[in-house]
Amino acid sequence: MDKKFFSEKCNLSNYTTIKVGGVAEYFAEPRSIEEFSYLIKWANLNNQKWQIIGAGSNLLINNIFIKGLVVCTKKMKSLTIDPYSGFVEAEAGVMLPTLSNSLAKNGLQGGEWAVGIPGTLGGAIYMNAGTGNLSLAKNLISVKVINNKTHEKLEIKKKDINFEYRYSSFQINNLAIISAKLHFEPNGNLEQLIQTTKNNLKLKTETQPYHLPSFGSVFKNPTNNFAAKLIDDLGLKGFKIGGAEISTMHSNFIINNYSASSKDIYDLITSIQQKVLQKKGIYLQPEVRMVGFDYSN
Numbered sequence: 001m002d003k004k005f006f007s008e009k010c011n012l013s014n015y016t017t018i019k020v021g022g023v024a025e026y027f028a029e030p031r032s033i034e035e036f037s038y039l040i041k042w043a044n045l046n047n048q049k050w051q052i053i054g055a056g057s058n059l060l061i062n063n064i065f066i067k068g069l070v071v072c073t074k075k076m077k078s079l080t081i082d083p084y085s086g087f088v089e090a091e092a093g094v095m096l097p098t099l100s101n102s103l104a105k106n107g108l109q110g111g112e113w114a115v116g117i118p119g120t121l122g123g124a125i126y127m128n129a130g131t132g133n134l135s136l137a138k139n140l141i142s143v144k145v146i147n148n149k150t151h152e153k154l155e156i157k158k159k160d161i162n163f164e165y166r167y168s169s170f171q172i173n174n175l176a177i178i179s180a181k182l183h184f185e186p187n188g189n190l191e192q193l194i195q196t197t198k199n200n201l202k203l204k205t206e207t208q209p210y211h212l213p214s215f216g217s218v219f220k221n222p223t224n225n226f227a228a229k230l231i232d233d234l235g236l237k238g239f240k241i242g243g244a245e246i247s248t249m250h251s252n253f254i255i256n257n258y259s260a261s262s263k264d265i266y267d268l269i270t271s272i273q274q275k276v277l278q279k280k281g282i283y284l285q286p287e288v289r290m291v292g293f294d295y296s297n
């Protein structure tokens with residue numbers, strides 16, 4: 001493959017928000033859908049395993065050599081907004097804060113909540129990221145993907161995608177998301193939308209450890225319960241393994257105090273699971289996606 005499309009032996013810790021990660025055999029940051037499809041085709045034709053990362057804000061990557069190609073979508077960031085109709089078309093790498101702020105500035109209502117989620121659109125669709133009852137699924141029209149075998153581009157309508165709490169059918173079909181079409185309510189009050197968006201970000205930064213490396217909520221909330229409350233009840237705030245620590249600000253966040261290894265973080269996750277299971281009889285399922293560990297979610 002043409003050298004300019006990818007690098008070799010890339011340290012992925014720079015591409016995750018928790019600042020740990022392994023070394024990818026091949027690594028690429030395509031700038032367009034064409035480059036992206038070319039890379040997937042190359043990997044398939046050469047029997048190379050490939051995987052996608054967005055902003056790496058929900059990822060724990062083990063500190064190992066990761067064979068094959070890792071494609072980061074962050075540079076695929078074309079965003080088209082029609083302020084009159086409310087229709088939006090965005091590539092997978094568009095960051096949610098950018099989307100949220102751009103919607104507000106264009107008088108489009110419905111994306112104000114997304115400003116505090118430091119992930120890409122592709123990652124948000126894959127994870128069905130959200131807050132409270134809100135997620136992008138509400139505003140989604142369709143998602144464009146690449147078929148793994150034929151390499152054709154397909155458009156999947158929302159009705160054919162299964163979205164549940166922090167789950168989408170993309171977590172099992174392994175399709176590569178390249179772009180999405182969305183619709184938001186036009187003609188909103190500009191000043192109000194911008195203010196609400198600002199307030200939402202302020203609220204997040206005041207209640208969650210945004211200033212430190214983390215990957216957001218570690219565990220999904222169990223039915224009729226809150227992971228943070230269960231962890232808090234056991235007095236685990238501030239509990240550490242190596243450089244990984246349960247945030248004193250929000251018990252469902254693990255922070256890296258800049259010296260954590262992937263293993264420290266993984267061990268802290270399993271230790272919390274064991275303690276909560278023993279004391280409360282509840283299994284906490286990680287929301288964070290694990291790469292290169294025995295655990296698979």
Ligand SMILES: Cc1cc2nc3c(=O)[nH]c(=O)nc-3n(C[C@H](O)[C@H](O)[C@H](O)COP(=O)(O)OP(=O)(O)OC[C@H]3O[C@@H](n4cnc5c(N)ncnc54)[C@H](O)[C@@H]3O)c2cc1C
Nearest residue numbers: 053054055056057058119120122123124129130177215216
């Ligand atoms: C400070 C902080 C606050 C957060 N707050 C929230 C919150 O309020 N709500 C919430 O839901 N989450 C939150 N998160 C978690 C995270 O931001 C979201 O899950 C986000 O949607 C992940 O997007 P990403 O681009 O970073 O995906 P990544 O972490 O890079 O990847 C996550 C998964 O998506 C897959 N993926 C990514 N892009 C694609 C693609 N184009 N095609 C196919 N698969 C893809 C990856 O393979 C991986 O399995 C927070 C994280 C942080 C660090």
